[in-house]
Amino acid sequence: FFNIPLITSICLELEEQCPTILKDGKQKWIEDEKYQKLRALLENVMVTWDWAEAIVATNLILDAILYPLFFEKMTAVAVKNNDNVYVSFSEFFMEMFEYERNYTTALVKMLLADRPENKDVIASYVNKWLPLVIEAIKPVLAVFDLPQNGGNGEEALQQVIDQYVKSLLVDELQLITALPLETTGEVI
Numbered sequence: 001f002f003n004i005p006l007i008t009s010i011c012l013e014l015e016e017q018c019p020t021i022l023k024d025g026k027q028k029w030i031e032d033e034k035y036q037k038l039r040a041l042l043e044n045v046m047v048t049w050d051w052a053e054a055i056v057a058t059n060l061i062l063d064a065i066l067y068p069l070f071f072e073k074m075t076a077v078a079v080k081n082n083d084n085v086y087v088s089f090s091e092f093f094m095e096m097f098e099y100e101r102n103y104t105t106a107l108v109k110m111l112l113a114d115r116p117e118n119k120d121v122i123a124s125y126v127n128k129w130l131p132l133v134i135e136a137i138k139p140v141l142a143v144f145d146l147p148q149n150g151g152n153g154e155e156a157l158q159q160v161i162d163q164y165v166k167s168l169l170v171d172e173l174q175l176i177t178a179l180p181l182e183t184t185g186e187v188i
Contacts, residue, residue, distance in 0.1 A: 003096060010089060034139040041136035052111070056125040059104040061133050064164045065157070067097035069137070073144075073156035080149035101168070108173055123175045130165070131180055 014021050029035050045062065048054040071090040078086040111118045134157070141153025161179065169175050 006092070034142050036139075037136040038140055041132055044132075052122070053125045053129075055104065055107070056122055057129040057133070059100060060108065060168065061126065061129050061165070063097060063100060063104075064168060065133060065137060065160055067093060068160045068164050069156060071097065073151065073160060077144060077146065077149065077151040080151075081146065105168065105173065108175075112173070119175065126169055126175050127180070130169075134161070 011022060029039060041062075045054060045057045048057060071093040075087055075090040078084075078090070108122065111122065137157065138154075141157060144151040144153035144156060166179055170178060
């Protein structure tokens with residue numbers, strides 16, 4: 001919530017430079033096929049009744065993939081394409097991600113220490129939402145396919161899963177012993 005004024009300022013600045021950018025973006029979000037799985041996923045997360053499940057789905061899984069994917073990996077593509085504006089605001093969003101990741105990790109550690117049975121509950125949320133999030137993000141990876149100096153979206157996603165998701169869910173929090181095969185790029 002603290003970032004709403006900043007995000008609003010960014011949107012207003014973008015709209016000043018390109019008056020139809022927000023309208024066009026909304027239209028793409030609503031109509032473009034590649035965003036529909038992600039949009040449906042976000043709608044499902046927003047109506048998740050259990051607060052702990054919503055935090056796991058959003059902060060532990062969705063954010064752990066989306067932030068690094070679009071504000072670290074896509075930034076590398078932006079640098080190759082001389083897009084300094086994207087690079088400058090990406091740094092802020094990655095700092096915000098680290099802050100949110102730290103407090104969410106602390107909250108989950110507190111829940112795990114509070115009651116041992118919480119581990120099974122939280123792990124069930126991870127096992128439910130992780131494949132759904134990855135499935136919803138895959139169509140969006142097409143944005144990495146730029147005509148010149150593009151990136152490989154599948155490769156970027158796998159790097160994010162290995163670097164951020166596995167390190168948090170398997171190594172640090174030990175909620176699951178391994179990532180489901182669907183998330184590791186291996187053939188099932």
